[in-house]
Amino acid sequence: MREILQQVKCFLLDMDGTIYLDNEVIDGAIDAVNRMREKGRVIFLTNNSSSSRDAYVTRLNKLGFNATDDEVFTSGNATVEYLKAHYEGKRIYLFGTKSLHREFIASGITPVDDNPDLIVLGFHTEFDYNELEKLCNFIREGVPYIATHPDINCPTARGYKPDVGAFIALIEKSTGVLPTLVCGKPNRPIGESVERLLGLKSHEIAMVGDRLSTDIRFAYNNGFVSIFVLSGEGTLAEAQKMERMPDVVLPTIAHWDE
Numbered sequence: 001m002r003e004i005l006q007q008v009k010c011f012l013l014d015m016d017g018t019i020y021l022d023n024e025v026i027d028g029a030i031d032a033v034n035r036m037r038e039k040g041r042v043i044f045l046t047n048n049s050s051s052s053r054d055a056y057v058t059r060l061n062k063l064g065f066n067a068t069d070d071e072v073f074t075s076g077n078a079t080v081e082y083l084k085a086h087y088e089g090k091r092i093y094l095f096g097t098k099s100l101h102r103e104f105i106a107s108g109i110t111p112v113d114d115n116p117d118l119i120v121l122g123f124h125t126e127f128d129y130n131e132l133e134k135l136c137n138f139i140r141e142g143v144p145y146i147a148t149h150p151d152i153n154c155p156t157a158r159g160y161k162p163d164v165g166a167f168i169a170l171i172e173k174s175t176g177v178l179p180t181l182v183c184g185k186p187n188r189p190i191g192e193s194v195e196r197l198l199g200l201k202s203h204e205i206a207m208v209g210d211r212l213s214t215d216i217r218f219a220y221n222n223g224f225v226s227i228f229v230l231s232g233e234g235t236l237a238e239a240q241k242m243e244r245m246p247d248v249v250l251p252t253i254a255h256w257d258e
């Protein structure tokens, strides 16, 4: 095993392109994840805030990963942790799915309908137009807002669907206002939340992912060990254009402990 990985106590795993590709498990990924569990903790990390932890656990287990609830962390969970640390007791208006509402409530934050101190923009796939209007009105009135993650599009079987980043652009067009903070990868807040939850130092955490602009940039921004896998979107040529190479570059996750 490479020296830089000796000290790692938690592996943060990107999913699509890293442990599976569309709905196919990458060869050897299940065993690789099990070997990581022998070394420390494993957390499946996703920027998507439209589904709950449960939904991811179900999906991962259908593929054979035997994941537990505390092994999944979404940008929605990160946002909740961030709010608890920095906005305790504030009135939060949440623009998000029913499942994100349930996760907020289960974590002790009950979203309000009026007079918010702060707005959270999640990946809302169930909204009606009145909700969007209300959201923009609050923002226009000067209520600050934070977004769960920056992704502009979310991959689907047909191509893409508009994600939070596209909503940020819409809100900016309508109100002229940008979010004060965006929690998900590659930004610091989701990393901070993970560190706080695990009680680990940054060099004890490794991020494994296939995208340079999110996963690897996220590792750099947080001081995590960066493990770049070539099984998904990013290429070696693109990695060589970064200001420094990822700490570890692998054909697939199956090779992490060679």
Ligand SMILES: [Mg+2]
Residues within 6 Å of the ligand: 014, 015, 016, 017, 018, 209, 210, 211, 232
């Ligand atoms: Mg990926």
